[in-house]
Amino acid sequence: MDSNLTTIVVLVTVIHVVVLALMIWIRVRRTEGDGIQVADAKITPCAVCGEPSTDWCYDGLDPNEQRDPHTGRVWSADVARYRPVCAAHAGARPAHDHPRDGAADVAAA
Numbered sequence: 001m002d003s004n005l006t007t008i009v010v011l012v013t014v015i016h017v018v019v020l021a022l023m024i025w026i027r028v029r030r031t032e033g034d035g036i037q038v039a040d041a042k043i044t045p046c047a048v049c050g051e052p053s054t055d056w057c058y059d060g061l062d063p064n065e066q067r068d069p070h071t072g073r074v075w076s077a078d079v080a081r082y083r084p085v086c087a088a089h090a091g092a093r094p095a096h097d098h099p100r101d102g103a104a105d106v107a108a109a
Contacts, residue, residue: 044084045084046084046085046086046088046089047083047084047085048085048086048089049086049088049089051086051088052086053084053085053086054085054086054087054090055084055085055086055087055090056082056083056084056085057082057083057084057085057089057090058074058075058076058081058082059081059082059083060074060081061081062076062077062078062081064076064077064078065081
């Protein structure tokens with residue numbers, strides 16, 4: 001019985017030390033937020049011009065698109081219907097994103 005208790009105490013102690021070391025490593029590791037360049041930083045190009053994207057824009061092609069009742073803007077629950085856009089194209093709302101009267105016209109982006 002004494003041997004089993006010793007084994008359990010040693011095992012729990014080892015687990016605690018490993019978790020502590022992992023928490024310290026997570027806390028002190030350097031990241032892009034520290035101001036250093038990270039080699040594998042993902043930069044998604046704008047779907048319109050190729051510049052680095054800053055936002056996402058609905059493409060207007062979802063057959064099951066939704067309409068916001070407050071703003072009248074259309075949107076999609078399908079994340080595949082959004083494309084990355086740069087700051088220059090993020091502010092320009094495409095024609096299909098403007099409020100409309102319920103007509104089934106879908107503009108191609």
